[in-house]
Amino acid sequence: MLQIRLHGRGGQGVVTAAEMLSLAAFLEGHFAQAFPSFGSERTGAPVVAYARIDDKDIRTHEPILKPNAVVVQDRTLLSALDVFAGLTEDGYAIINSADDPKVIVPELVERLPKGHVLTVPATDFAMQKIGRPLPGAPMLAALAAATNVFDLNSVQKSFQTRYPGKVGDANAETAALAYNYIKDKIKEA
Amino acid sequence: MLDEVKFYQTGSKTIGNRLLNPSMRAEQASIDRHNTLTSGHRACQGCGEALGARYALDTAMRVTNNQILVCNATGCLEVFSTPYPESAWRLPWIHSLFGNAAAVGTGLAAAARVRAKKTGSNVVPRVIAQGGDGGTTDIGFGPLSGMFERNDDVLYICYDNGAYMNTGVQRSSATPPAARTATTQLVGAEPGAEWGKGKDVPLIAMAHGIPYVATATVADPKDLEYKIEKAMSYHGSRYIQILVPCPLGWGCASNTTVTVARLACETGFYPVYEAEYGKITSVRKIRQKQPVENYLKIQRRYAHLTGKKADPKILARLQAMCDQNIKQYGLMSDDVPETVPTAIQAFERESNI
């Protein structure tokens, strides 16, 4: 079972991203679950959402304490709270930033296997294609590129299903940018 | 001692006058009236509420060809009409709770529409919700206002006797000033119900911009019957408040129910009018203006206002209240009522007919 924790701020589509992640996995025939941290968070407040992917029925409903992957949609959270708490030793961390991971989370880069800590300028991509700072789709695409657990195509399809028309297509294009960005980074390394 | 029997031979004061053309007689004078609330129920002698309910619902039954569903708030009317296993109701009737008659009415109206649609029937039963003033102006006020605001297709009838009679005459927000109730006793500096309190639900109903609002009394069945018929000609929320004297709670003789109600009207104490889409459209004029004292002195709830120990200042204040009503609603023959601002929803609803 792959367990993913997504961190962001209210208004950035964190909960939607978790839902789209579960939908992407579902579209590939996996069992998936997504749920928010059930708060009464307002716009701008830190928000947590969770997703699980498995090849059998997911029965548990406990929050994810030991994620295999952490997605950080807002890098300002890094100094505010321990977003990587419980992250497994072979886990992945995807951070929304144009900077090198070694610069912003050097300790984490040390701790996790090579290529497991990645940054992607998701907000920049979103501004290019969607015109609004919604980093959900590119972050998921980056996760797909890093882990190969699900395809870029599924991420695109999930957003296009949820937001038929222009918005879905713009999200899909943004996702492709991020996916290729990470694939290139991995190739470089 | 037997009461003197009075025979009126002319005019419309007598609802069953045999000299009148049958079309001018009140429905209650007809042998064919429905008797919706039939005899044998357990109301007190002279119960104004039992009269009002029968007058209102008999007419509603006639004008809808007996297609009426009624929901009743908890209170005297419910208690005296349906002691299990008996029921005095000759129509479909439900009692749910004290404070939810308006909401139950909303549900019944929805069900009636849906059932008609599903069964392909073009007959949709109409809904009347009813309750006393406590169930209407106090505990049921939230659901009532909600029903008005949504303009649900329900006629709500409030039988207003100005206190919680079922529980033993306690003050409600419809209790008039200076009246004695069990919770506003005739003691202290301001005996009876306090001044400057209470709410005027007909005006509040008008402020919701609903199609029809009216007040009436059991002293004028023809006027009441006309208003029920008029109300049933509208769809959407309608509100009729009927003054129904309570001999027990008001301390009046049980054979004076109609007299007391008439005096409430003739003194200006209880303005009788109708309003459409938030605007007053007609007022029942006073025929023979009476001083308020005549209304008060036959009710023991105002015992402190008449007799040797009476405080003339309170009496004057009540008279001033009646005079203000007369002026504001234009209750005398030539007067024109003052205008009340109209709720914006009223224009929308009126233009949607």
Add this chain to the structure above:
Amino acid sequence: MLEQIEGSLGIAKAVALCRPGAVCAYPISPQTHIVENVGKLVKEGSLKDCEFINVESEFSALSVSIGASAGGVRTYTATASQGLLFMAEAVYNASGLGLPIVMTVASRAIGAPINIWNDHSDSLSQRDSGWLQLFCESNQDAVDTHIMAFKIAEEVGLPVMVCMDGFVLTHAFERLDIPEQELVDKFLPEYQPKEFLNPDEPISMGAMVGPEAFTEVRFLQQRKIASSLEVIERVSKEFNALTGRNSGGLLDCYNCENADVKLIIMGSSVGTAKDAVDELKEQGINAGIISLKAYRPFPYEAMRAAIGDTKKVVILERAFSFGARGILYPEVMRSIKGLDTQVNTAICGLGGRAVLGSTIKGLVDYALNDKFEDELTWFDIDTDTLNSYLKDKGISFPQGPISEKQLEASLKGAKA
């Protein structure tokens, strides 16, 4: 059809498949998404011949439902927590009038202190209201239970409360198998009210009943709800035959054969517990789960059979009766009268505190290793907080079995 959707949307779809004639809505978290979705289905025209009514309070939501149901249409509403308490008077009224309303309770704690998160104190507060109360362990179970609920309610002539854990289920995106309309139509035929307000056959409903008959009315009401035990079982079997899914029912046993300890759990914690006992099995520890589905009527006989000859039982209780103790405990004890089973109650998962796999394992450990000191234990409790609060009084609590305390603390930090 398989769909990856939010639990609330799944419930809305299930309700729509049942073709209700009236749905009332008043917002309260975590129930609101359900009625929002039903409202959309009505407004867009995919749920036909149904009126969706936005009311001004929960009291009116259930009162309008009472009117609609008495008016002869299939009726649905949903609420939670404070909303359920606000409508409490109408809750009792609906069952007394014998109206087959179905209502979702997206279970949530009751304040003060105000808390929007999940536990069972709202639904259990209405245990004596005369409603059937069916608990759901997953969103699929909830979807199926809603469809069954209408059938059960209409056959028994009583309202049914479908209790599903707020947020944990209502807000979770999961794979759901939403039945086809033809299947639901076959299972749940068009509503034919036994009695309703009808000008052609006028009846009086809700008469006043005095001391001469009130006890008898209550006796008959109890007979009616007790008879629903059989109906719930039969309807669940019928649904199973159509869908192959083991949803609903009175209770469900997991890994109970030869179990050394059995845990009685209601709601979404059952799934978490199933994973936990599977892990324990790998370590040679044999623990079973009794998922209690029907809380009212309480299935005493089925519970006795489910407990069987197991010597140790732990009840996980997500509500509390102040001044008394666990709410499920006396019911379970009544089920096993005469048996020498050791039964303990663990209060946990209040106000949204997560019931973790480690919680379940801790309970099993406590039972098998005789660590329970009392019939009742407050589990997963933050003893540091309590001890600092009570230190002046010289009271201290032993460190509770919170094996994942560190992780939880960091998670809490993440939420803040």
